[in-house]
Amino acid sequence: MSATISLSFPDGSVRSYPAGTTGAQLAASISPRLEREALSYSWNGEVRDLARPIPGDGLVRIHTWNDEDGQQTFWHSSAHLMAEAVQHFFPETKFAIGPPIANGFYYDMDFGDRKLTEEDLARIETKMLELARAKSRFERREVPKDEALAYFEAKGDPYKVELLQDLSDGTITFYSQGDFTDLCRGPHLPDTEPIKAVKLLSIAGAYWRGDSDRKQLTRVYGVTFPKKSLLDEHLYRLEEAKKRDHKKLGKELGLFMFNKMVGRGLPVWLPNGTIIRRELEAFLRAELIRRGYQEVITPHIGNLDLYRTSGHYPYYADSQFAPITVEDEEYLLKPMNCPHHHQVYLNEPRSYRELPIRLAEFGSVYRYEQSGELTGLTRVRGFTQDDAHIYCRQDQLKDELKNAIELTQLVFKTFDMPVKTRLSFRDPADTSKYAGSAEMWDQAEREIAEVAREMGLDSFVGIGEAAFYGPKFDFIVQDALGRKWQLGTVQVDYVMPERFDLEYVGADNKKHRPVIIHRAPFGSMERFISILIEHFAGDFPVWLAPVQVLVIPVSDPHRELAAQRVEELKASGIRAELDGSTDQIGAKIRNAETRKIPYMLVIGEKEAADGSVAVRRHKKGNLGSVPFSAFISRVSEEISSKVNPE
Numbered sequence: 001m002s003a004t005i006s007l008s009f010p011d012g013s014v015r016s017y018p019a020g021t022t023g024a025q026l027a028a029s030i031s032p033r034l035e036r037e038a039l040s041y042s043w044n045g046e047v048r049d050l051a052r053p054i055p056g057d058g059l060v061r062i063h064t065w066n067d068e069d070g071q072q073t074f075w076h077s078s079a080h081l082m083a084e085a086v087q088h089f090f091p092e093t094k095f096a097i098g099p100p101i102a103n104g105f106y107y108d109m110d111f112g113d114r115k116l117t118e119e120d121l122a123r124i125e126t127k128m129l130e131l132a133r134a135k136s137r138f139e140r141r142e143v144p145k146d147e148a149l150a151y152f153e154a155k156g157d158p159y160k161v162e163l164l165q166d167l168s169d170g171t172i173t174f175y176s177q178g179d180f181t182d183l184c185r186g187p188h189l190p191d192t193e194p195i196k197a198v199k200l201l202s203i204a205g206a207y208w209r210g211d212s213d214r215k216q217l218t219r220v221y222g223v224t225f226p227k228k229s230l231l232d233e234h235l236y237r238l239e240e241a242k243k244r245d246h247k248k249l250g251k252e253l254g255l256f257m258f259n260k261m262v263g264r265g266l267p268v269w270l271p272n273g274t275i276i277r278r279e280l281e282a283f284l285r286a287e288l289i290r291r292g293y294q295e296v297i298t299p300h301i302g303n304l305d306l307y308r309t310s311g312h313y314p315y316y317a318d319s320q321f322a323p324i325t326v327e328d329e330e331y332l333l334k335p336m337n338c339p340h341h342h343q344v345y346l347n348e349p350r351s352y353r354e355l356p357i358r359l360a361e362f363g364s365v366y367r368y369e370q371s372g373e374l375t376g377l378t379r380v381r382g383f384t385q386d387d388a389h390i391y392c393r394q395d396q397l398k399d400e401l402k403n404a405i406e407l408t409q410l411v412f413k414t415f416d417m418p419v420k421t422r423l424s425f426r427d428p429a430d431t432s433k434y435a436g437s438a439e440m441w442d443q444a445e446r447e448i449a450e451v452a453r454e455m456g457l458d459s460f461v462g463i464g465e466a467a468f469y470g471p472k473f474d475f476i477v478q479d480a481l482g483r484k485w486q487l488g489t490v491q492v493d494y495v496m497p498e499r500f501d502l503e504y505v506g507a508d509n510k511k512h513r514p515v516i517i518h519r520a521p522f523g524s525m526e527r528f529i530s531i532l533i534e535h536f537a538g539d540f541p542v543w544l545a546p547v548q549v550l551v552i553p554v555s556d557p558h559r560e561l562a563a564q565r566v567e568e569l570k571a572s573g574i575r576a577e578l579d580g581s582t583d584q585i586g587a588k589i590r591n592a593e594t595r596k597i598p599y600m601l602v603i604g605e606k607e608a609a610d611g612s613v614a615v616r617r618h619k620k621g622n623l624g625s626v627p628f629s630a631f632i633s634r635v636s637e638e639i640s641s642k643v644n645p646e
Contacts, residue, residue, distance in 0.1 A: 006057045010460075012453075023050040024190065027062045037064040039194070040073040040187045045425065045463030047073065049140055049187045059461070065226055067460075068476075068484070075100035077138060077177075077189040078128075078224040079107050082200070084180035085127035086220075090114065095182070096159040096208060096217055102484065103234075104223030108206050110159070111218050121200040121220070128224075132195040136178040138188035145169040148183065159208065197231035198224050201238075210370075237481045244481070246533035247376040253538055253546075253596065255529075256377065265374040265381030267526055272546035275575070276532075277525060279544050281362055283414070283642075284386055284521065287407060293358040293388060298340035300364055304330040309499055310339040311435055311468065321368050337363035337387040338518060342500045345391050345514075350504040355514060356392035356400055362525070363387050377530035384525040390517040391502070397515050401451045401473075401490060408475055408488045408521040415535065416644050417477040421457045422486075423448055424465035424472045435469050440494040445471045448492060469495035472518075479535040487528060491518040536645065539618065542598045543639045549576040550597045552588045554604035562603045565613070565628065572632050574639070593618060598645075599635065 004016045007026070017026065023041035027034045027050065040047050044058040047069050054060065063070035079098035082105070086093055090111060098107035143151075145164065151174075152160040160183050164172065175184045177192060189195075200222040208214040225231045242248075250256050255273030262268055269277060288295070304323050307313035312335055313320065323330045334340070341359045350357070364384050373379055392400045405421075412419045425445050426434050434441065448471050452459045457473075466472060472491035476484050493516040496502070503511045522528040532540075542548050549569055553562035562578055569576035579588045585602070592600045600616040606625070607613055613631055615623040626634075 005054060007054065008059045010059075010061055017054070019056075020053045022053050023048060023060075023062070026054065026060065030062070034062055034064070038062050039064055039070040039189055042069060042461075045461040047187050049138070050190050052140070052187075061460070069460075072100045073187050073189060074194065074226070075105040075224065076187070077192070078195055078198075078222065079105040080138070080175065080177060080180060080182055080184070080188070081128050081131055081192055081195060081224075082124065082220065082222055083107050083109075083182065084131055084178050085124045087180055088127055089120070089123060094157050094159060097163075098182070104201070104221060106219050106221045108159075108208070108217040108219050110215065116203050116218055116220065121203070124220075125198045125200055128195070128198045131178055132192040132198075134178065135191045135193040137191045138186075139176045140186060140188070141174045141176070142170075143172050143174050145172055148172045148174070151181075152183070194226050195224050196226050197228040198222065199231055199235065212372075237483070241481055241483070241534065244534040244537045245376075246378075246530040249533050249538040250376070250530075252594075255533070255546075263381070264371055265369055265379070267377055267380055267382070273529070275546040276529060276540065276544050280522065280525065280529070281386075284411070287410065288358075288360050288388070291358070291403060291407065292356075293360040295360050296341065296344055298334070298337060298344075298361060298363060300334055300366070301331045302334055302340060304332050306339045306343070307332055307335065310336070310342075310496065311499065312336055312339070315468065319367050319369075321366060333366035334363070335365055335367055337361055337365060337385060338389055338496065338516075339500075341387075341389040342496060342502060342516075345389075345502055346500065350391075350514075352393060352504055352506045352512070355504060356390050356396050358388060358390045360386075360388040377526040380524075380526055383527070385520050386522040386525060388519045390519065391504075391514040392517065393504075393506075393512070394515060397447060397492070397517070398451055398454075400517055401447070401492070402455060404490045404517055404519040405451070405455060405457070405473060408473075408490065408519075411488065411521040412475065412477050414642055415532065417479065417535070419458070419478075420476045421452065421459040422462040422465060422474040422476055423452055423459055424462045424467075424474050426466045426471065427464035430464070433468060434466065436495040436498070441471065444492040444494055448473065467491055467518075469493050470518075477531075479531060480537075481534070485531050487523050487531065488521045489518070489523065492516075493518060538596050539645050540596070540598075541642060541644045542635065543642050545596070545598050546575065547577050547595070547597050548574050548639070549599045549601060549635065550579055550592045550595075551576060551601045551603065552579045552585065552592070554585055554602060558603050558605075558608055561608050562601075565601065565603065568628075569632065572636060574632070574635055589616065592616075601631070 003019055005019050006014060006016055008014050027038035038050055040050060040063045042061045043054055065071060083095055083098055094110035096108035148164050149161060163183060173185060175182055175186060175188055200220055202221045204219045205216045206219040207216050223234060253272060254270050256267050256269050258267060304313060313332060320335050321333045323332050344359055362384055366382050369379055369381055390400050426441055470491050470493040472489050474486055475488040477487050478484055496516055497513040502514055504514055506512045551562045551566050553559045559580060566576045566578045589600060596618055598618050602614040611628055612625040613628050614625045615631060617623050
């Protein structure tokens with residue numbers, strides 16, 4: 001065994017360290033500050049406890065509170081801390097699972113006949129802080145399966161016993177801190193001391209293993225922070241998020257609806273929402289034309305053999321609607337657009353001179369989601385993807401990837417959304433869930449890493465996040481409240497060309513396989529719009545607003561001129577309406593503010609006399625009077641430049 005290991009760092013530097021160096025020692029060697037702030041580290045994408053030795057040569061990264069993996073480690077440890085506090089007050093509790101989630105953690109527990117109260121949560125919070133101050137170390141221990149089973153059987157934790165039955169000997173680890181021991185893979189903080197602020201947010205029901213035929217457990221959600229000020233900011237954002245809830249604003253602004261007669265999880269776009277959706281499609285379609293894409297339209301269903309060939313069936317049968325039998329054929333509601341696009345490619349012989357071929361579609365797809373998982377537009381059963389598939393030669397791959405990434409970045413920049421890029425790779429410890437050869441995967445992952453480096457992407461590696469047919473770029477955006485969402489993807493695929501026997505004739509007059517790039521900047525249009533609604537709190541930039549200008553006559557004698565101004569605005573390509581109600585001027589303005597209409601034009605005696613309009617801006621009030629023609633020019637420029645509201 002070598003006495004040293006060679007470690008690569010995110011900045012591209014490479015250094016040698018003694019074999020057996022721990023993550024904590026690595027952090028200390030870099031700087032005293034990093035030693036203080038380190039929460040965990042990753043080696044070749046695997047996040048590990050700081051106390052664990054680095055296994056060997058590879059890429060390492062130290063995680064602090066300022067990155068996602070550091071926060072996930074923090075919240076995972078906090079879930080164990082909450083369980084320890086619960087155990088103190090309710091020692092008969094049976095524990096199920098307690099993972100970190102996007103913004104905090106939860107633990108599913110069986111309290112028997114007891115119902116937790118808000119007062120219970122307050123006591124648990126206080127106890128968590130008390131336990132955190134004890135600076136209990138998180139101790140990791142590998143345990144034989146028979147010993148692990150004996151421990152939880154004696155403790156009377158049937159849920160842990162059931163989980164253990166699915167595990168193999170040699171893969172089982174316990175973590176202990178204070179008086180609490182849990183079955184857990186980790187990673188965890190070195191000790192409880194960094195946890196300085198705690199809030200248990202809510203209590204919910206959760207069926208064991210998501211099975212409605214199993215017992216319903218009590219799920220307690222919580223969040224913790226290393227500073228109270230961060231908790232205060234988080235609680236403020238939660239309150240603000242309630243005001244921005246897309247389900248609430250969608251109803252108030254008349255954007256979309258759900259209807260039992262139509263079906264659960266099947267959104268119906270109302271006129272205002274349809275305008276937003278069509279504007280987004282037009283924005284992207286213009287870019288697609290500029291970048292050489294060809295648009296196609298494919299059916300909403302397909303022969304089941306199409307999805308057997310692609311592998312989407314039966315691998316993802318649980319997330320698809322049951323097949324439909326028509327005469328002697330079986331059909332499936334389209335779960336993905338890609339198999340249809342591959343048939344378009346196969347429709348005629350292809351030459352190397354034609355490549356790349358870029359096929360795009362705003363294609364509707366259907367996935368089965370349990371009714372309890374449906375959430376507004378973010379989790380639906382029918383949605384539309386801005387899908388495209390690029391068929392290219394190997395020597396074209398990097399340029400095509402860069403072009404697809406640039407398009408995706410343009411989308412997020414247009415909406416002022418900062419973005420980080422996850423390089424989603426396979427899990428080398430579980431290759432059974434990935435199609436294709438190891439050589440294909442090695443090449444695709446190498447090319448993705450090279451493109452990320454050459455483009456200077458703000459990126460990190462996500463092990464186990466790849467699709468079954470290839471690694472990908474996943475884009476993690478941040479909205480106006482600082483929340484992170486995965487939106488958009490660019491995937492490299494060497495598998496589907498094999499499965500569908502895709503070919504082109506090369507310059508050598510021989511047949512070759514193309515490489516496929518799967519690309520979707522918006523992802524799901526429904527989910528993207530739900531995030532936009534909350535990002536802008538319904539105050540859309542003028543180019544997206546369903547009604548861009550409301551013209552308000554001061555009194556009835558000015559109504560005819562106001563109606564004329566509406567028609568002139570429409571003729572200039574501006575979406576305008578007339579408020580012809582008999583309400584007082586103040587009520588008309590308040591109504592326009594409630595509807596979040598960007599501009600109001602008030603027309604009275606002065607405006608009728610000099611051809612001007614009195615301009616009001618949503619949330620900013622009176623902007624003064626300007627010539628009507630000047631207003632049209634200004635708003636037209638604002639629409640074409642896609643300026644976001646301040």
